[in-house]
Amino acid sequence: MIIARTLLAAALLTTGLSGAALAQSAHTHGAHQPTANEASDAHQAEMQKMIADMMPAPNDPPSTQDFKKADMAMMHAMHVAYTGNADIDFRTHMIPHHQGAIDMAKVALKHAKDPKTKAMAQKIIEDQVKEIAEMQAWLKKNGK
Structure with missing residues (x-):
């Protein structure tokens, strides 16, 4: 659990740039610009998936x-x-x-x-x- 929290924190920092880039891209193309909460939720979901993907699996x-x-x-x-x-x-x-x-x-x-x-x-x-x-x-x- 500690590793998962650490990875989540590191990943949130890392993807902050991609989230900002995504928001900028959405803004420049006239699409909905995510709110801070939407961006945070999207980043959290992305990080949870990344952590799950990084966890060794028996198969x-x-x-x-x-x-x-x-x-x-x-x-x-x-x-x-x-x-x-x-x-x-x-x-x-x-x-x-x-x-x-x-x-x-x-x-x-x-x-x-x-x-x-x-x-x-x-x-x-x-x-x-x-x-x-x-x-x-x-x-x-x-x-x-």
Whole structure:
């Protein structure tokens, strides 16, 4: 339930832009412009569907289950408080994003068949581990 709430909050923030774009598009084409409540309800429904789609299901193929678990963990880990300092916020939000890329790459190494996919996944792991270390070092040096 905590993960679902976290995903809903993150998704609402993410889709706020799409909702605004939708409202602008509707306005420019003479269609009904959604009220704030209608937009909020639509976003909430969209987010609930997204969360449901991201939840591993017993009938999902093993790779899909593993990808969904990685997605859910990343979304949960990205729920970090903002400080108002763009340098800090960038790093504290990118670290779990990069860890999510690592976790997804590990799923690819486990399940993928194509050697190019596996090579790309391995490179992503190596690159993201290095970048996470750099961001953590910066945060430590700068008191966070």
